[in-house]
Amino acid sequence: MPFIENIRLAFRAIRVNKLRSFLTMLGIIIGISSVITITTIGNSLQKTIASTMNELAGNNLMYGMVQPYYPETDEEWDAWEMPELTENDALTYDKLIAYKKAFADRVKAVFVERDMGTAVYETKAGKSNVSLKGASAGFTDIYKVKMIAGRSISDEDNEKKAPVCVVSDLFVKYAMGLEENPIGKKVVFPTGEYGSVTAYIVGVYHYEAKVFNDVSSNKSIPEKNIQTVVALPFTYVWDLMGFDETDGIDFFNIVAGEQADAVAVKNETVAYFDKMYYADNENFHFECQDMASQMGIINNVLLVLTLAVSVIAGISLIVGGVGVMNIMLISVMERTREIGVRKALGAKNSHIRAQFLVESIILCLLGGVIGIAIGLFNGVILSNVASSLVSMYAADVAGYLVVTVRPSIPAILISVGFSVATGIAFGYYPANRAAKLEPIDALRYE
Amino acid sequence: MDGSTTEGKIENKINNCSLIRMRHIVKRYYIGQPNELEILHGIDLDVEDGEFVSIVGESGSGKSTLMNMIGALDRPTEGEYFLEGEDVGSLSDEELSEIRNRKIGFVFQNFCLISRTSAIENVELPMLYAGIGKRERRRRATELLEMVGMGERADHNPNELSGGQKQRVAIARAMINDPAIILADEPTGALDSKTGRMVMDIFHELHDKQKKTIVLITHSRELARETERMITIADGEIVDG
Numbered sequence: 001m002p003f004i005e006n007i008r009l010a011f012r013a014i015r016v017n018k019l020r021s022f023l024t025m026l027g028i029i030i031g032i033s034s035v036i037t038i039t040t041i042g043n044s045l046q047k048t049i050a051s052t053m054n055e056l057a058g059n060n061l062m063y064g065m066v067q068p069y070y071p072e073t074d075e076e077w078d079a080w081e082m083p084e085l086t087e088n089d090a091l092t093y094d095k096l097i098a099y100k101k102a103f104a105d106r107v108k109a110v111f112v113e114r115d116m117g118t119a120v121y122e123t124k125a126g127k128s129n130v131s132l133k134g135a136s137a138g139f140t141d142i143y144k145v146k147m148i149a150g151r152s153i154s155d156e157d158n159e160k161k162a163p164v165c166v167v168s169d170l171f172v173k174y175a176m177g178l179e180e181n182p183i184g185k186k187v188v189f190p191t192g193e194y195g196s197v198t199a200y201i202v203g204v205y206h207y208e209a210k211v212f213n214d215v216s217s218n219k220s221i222p223e224k225n226i227q228t229v230v231a232l233p234f235t236y237v238w239d240l241m242g243f244d245e246t247d248g249i250d251f252f253n254i255v256a257g258e259q260a261d262a263v264a265v266k267n268e269t270v271a272y273f274d275k276m277y278y279a280d281n282e283n284f285h286f287e288c289q290d291m292a293s294q295m296g297i298i299n300n301v302l303l304v305l306t307l308a309v310s311v312i313a314g315i316s317l318i319v320g321g322v323g324v325m326n327i328m329l330i331s332v333m334e335r336t337r338e339i340g341v342r343k344a345l346g347a348k349n350s351h352i353r354a355q356f357l358v359e360s361i362i363l364c365l366l367g368g369v370i371g372i373a374i375g376l377f378n379g380v381i382l383s384n385v386a387s388s389l390v391s392m393y394a395a396d397v398a399g400y401l402v403v404t405v406r407p408s409i410p411a412i413l414i415s416v417g418f419s420v421a422t423g424i425a426f427g428y429y430p431a432n433r434a435a436k437l438e439p440i441d442a443l444r445y446e
Numbered sequence: 447m448d449g450s451t452t453e454g455k456i457e458n459k460i461n462n463c464s465l466i467r468m469r470h471i472v473k474r475y476y477i478g479q480p481n482e483l484e485i486l487h488g489i490d491l492d493v494e495d496g497e498f499v500s501i502v503g504e505s506g507s508g509k510s511t512l513m514n515m516i517g518a519l520d521r522p523t524e525g526e527y528f529l530e531g532e533d534v535g536s537l538s539d540e541e542l543s544e545i546r547n548r549k550i551g552f553v554f555q556n557f558c559l560i561s562r563t564s565a566i567e568n569v570e571l572p573m574l575y576a577g578i579g580k581r582e583r584r585r586r587a588t589e590l591l592e593m594v595g596m597g598e599r600a601d602h603n604p605n606e607l608s609g610g611q612k613q614r615v616a617i618a619r620a621m622i623n624d625p626a627i628i629l630a631d632e633p634t635g636a637l638d639s640k641t642g643r644m645v646m647d648i649f650h651e652l653h654d655k656q657k658k659t660i661v662l663i664t665h666s667r668e669l670a671r672e673t674e675r676m677i678t679i680a681d682g683e684i685v686d687g
Contacts, residue, residue: 002574005574012562012563016562337558338560341554341558341559341560342560342571342575343543343546344517344519344546344552344558345546345547345552345571345572345575345619346543346546346547346548346572346575346576346623347543347547347575348539348540348543348544348575349539349540349543350540351575438520439519439520439546440514440520443519443554443558
């Protein structure tokens with residue numbers, strides 16, 4: 001008996017009892033659709049985070065910082081006071097430069113910045129709000145901006161505390177009113193607190209709204225009024241603001257080299273700083289966090305969530321499977337005479353078993369396919385709703401968001417597999433019962 | 447045809463056996479010890495190739511049980527049954543299925559067509575179980591439906607057919623694997639006399655023209671008299687024939 005014949009018979013039997021078949025499938029539909037919904041959302045979230053991270057700096061981005069040793073017990077917490085950061089404890093620009101040199105082969109950029117506040121720059125051509133930022137080399141790597149003229153802030157600028165700056169193309173166009181190359185031009189920014197800051201332009205970068213958190217305002221504020229960043233050497237700003245060595249750097253960014261193993265770089269960085277500066281330090285130690293492990297945490301949360309839903313779905317599948325078994329037993333009983341006739345005509349036990357087993361599998365598979373369709377629909381809708389909620393309520397970060405809706409292919413394949421497995425597991429007993437019927441008993445059945 | 451069947455045929459020829467050869471067939475049902483019900487008390491029966499015989503008996507006489515034995519639907523408790531020289535009593539369930547499939551064509555009182563399945567698909571069914579390809583099935587089924595005058599209604603489902611039409615489809619189905627015997631159990635029982643007559647005419651035609659061996663089980667002596675030989679069964683024993 002060809003397999004295709006069994007499939008035809010199965011569809012015929014399902015069609016005859018449409019409502020009954022649908023109700024039987026419901027458990028499987030619910031189970032599979034919930035798994036597909038959650039895995040679609042999870043997978044989309046994961047992909048969204050991954051591509052957003054990639055947009056930012058990729059998995060190679062890390063943060064280095066100095067942390068105190070926090071107490072471990074509640075009693076200790078009560079008595080604990082934050083220890084004072086001394087000159088020895090603090091991270092300094094020089095320490096970072098030494099680190100950068102030591103890790104030159106594995107680290108693409110070591111970046112530290114210091115905001116100096118805002119200033120209003122005014123010429124005959126126009127007026128512009130700028131935010132002044134002290135930056136080490138690596139400004140373009142971290143902010144992901146492109147230089148369109150000149151160069152970015154360099155290590156040398158920082159070493160010399162050179163009065164130079166990098167400005168945006170918008171600044172050049174609207175505040176300075178220049179069409180030509182502004183490199184070498186002197187600009188003076190009047191800041192309230194720190195007096196006038198003078199710098200010579202060494203480079204122009206292309207302004208990108210999403211990089212500077214201006215997505216929401218971008219639409220309403222005319223381009224010429226947008227506040228842009230002016231980057232100056234970190235050490236220059238540090239001096240202007242009156243800081244010295246004891247004023248530590250809170251944290252800095254590390255971008256591991258593209259070929260380097262980010263996790264290894266992270267561990268080596270921690271080891272380096274602890275050995276160099278915190279070996280005998282009772283109060284402080286060096287800590288490094290990387291995007292990869294942050295993503296790991298999110299992935300773990302998603303995994304736990306997926307597993308939890310899968311367990312519930314598993315229960316739903318079992319309940320659905322019992323429903324299938326029940327309906328198959330009824331179906332076998334209803335068709336006892338038919339089974340008898342088939343046997344009289346020469347059907348072997350294996351023919352009858354295959355007929356009912358295929359019917360049960362098709363029933364479950366159909367439920368699984370409907371479940372997958374519903375799950376995909378739900379998942380895509382919910383993922384899109386989530387991303388539009390993010391862009392509505394967190395507009396400042398939405399610019400970084402690269403929304404990706406991607407159903408989980410393995411989840412779909414596993415669901416199909418599970419549907420078939422349910423059909424076999426719960427269809428075998430009724431099918432076998434049908435197969436083992438005695439032909440005369442079956443023929444005589446009323 | 448498998449090896450055993452070919453062997454059976456050869457043996458049949460060598461021994462010059464009957465097509466059906468039953469010796470001392472006893473059938474007992476155990477309705478929980480010590481109650482046992484003996485339906486057949488040692489039946490001896492021979493049917494030759496090409497014969498048209500009838501088995502007549504009142505209800506409860508054991509003729510249905512005997513039919514089940516002949517049709518390989520059931521095994522005798524005691525005794526020997528050779529069909530075309532093959533010892534049916536020693537066969538497994540699978541082998542009995544094959545015997546029914548290839549050597550026996552059943553025609554039932556209540557037609558026993560598979561519902562929601564077209565006439566032609568019903569006729570094809572035994573060939574499907576025999577593993578014969580679609581094209582050959584269609585060809586043979588169409589031929590047989592035309593033979594019984596049902597060619598026009600090949601695509602109709604059983605619920606669209608009258609009793610006589612159903613029985614004609616059933617006869618076509620019984621013939622599809624060119625069986626050794628047509629085993630008809632009260633084939634006119636559910637039909638009016640006119641359509642019953644038509645069905646009987648088909649049997650006569652099969653017997654006369656195709657030399658089919660036909661075993662007709664009936665309670666009607668009138669019908670039985672039409673056949674070449676009438677075997678009367680009463681209380682589980684053959685009393686005449």
